[in-house]
Amino acid sequence: MGPSLSTVISEKDLHKRIKEMGDVLTDKFKSAPVVAICVLKGSFIFFSDLIRQIECDMTCEFLSTSSYGNNAHSSGEVKLTMDISSSVQGRHVLLVEDIIDTGLTMSYLQKMFEIRKPKTITTVTLLHKPDAKKVDCKIDLVGFKIPNEFVVGYGLDYQNQYRHLPYIARLENLN
Numbered sequence: 642m643g644p645s646l647s648t649v650i651s652e653k654d655l656h657k658r659i660k661e662m663g664d665v666l667t668d669k670f671k672s673a674p675v676v677a678i679c680v681l682k683g684s685f686i687f688f689s690d691l692i693r694q695i696e697c698d699m700t701c702e703f704l705s706t707s708s709y710g711n712n713a714h715s716s717g718e719v720k721l722t723m724d725i726s727s728s729v730q731g732r733h734v735l736l737v738e739d740i741i742d743t744g745l746t747m748s749y750l751q752k753m754f755e756i757r758k759p760k761t762i763t764t765v766t767l768l769h770k771p772d773a774k775k776v777d778c779k780i781d782l783v784g785f786k787i788p789n790e791f792v793v794g795y796g797l798d799y800q801n802q803y804r805h806l807p808y809i810a811r812l813e814n815l816n
Contacts, residue, residue, distance in 0.1 A: 706749070
């Protein structure tokens with residue numbers, strides 16, 4: 642028998658919380674231009690919904706990291722596989738991540754961007770698994786705290802499947 646799905650966060654609850662997050666970020670950036678950076682691949686749906694809720698002068702950039710491969714658990718090694726194409730020096734940076742569990746990827750990205758001398762770095766994640774934390778990283782805004790379970794949907798995947806789901810689900814019965 643293959644994996645089964647159990648809804649953790651409904652589509653309605655996702656959209657409600659993302660609107661609230663957008664309001665918080667609008668207040669923060671209303672008088673300052675921001676560079677919003679999407680951490681691919683998992684964040685692309687959250688990122689697109691979130692930036693449409695933020696009212697400010699904004700440019701968008703994309704980067705990609707790898708720490709999972711085809712596994713359900715992080716390898717512990719973060720690799721930058723695609724970097725942004727413009728400078729962030731002296732600019733406000735909004736780092737948008739789908740999920741922070743071990744903290745390794747976000748810690749890596751924060752250190753990488755600090756070297757580039759932005760004016761500020763604001764870190765946003767849709768999901769946070771505090772029980773999976775291995776390293777500290779600053780998280781400014783969290784959509785939902787969840788248990789240390791493997792979840793998919795709304796951009797998150799397992800072996801490149803399930804990204805298209807409009808909700809967050811626990812993936813059960815993994816072999």
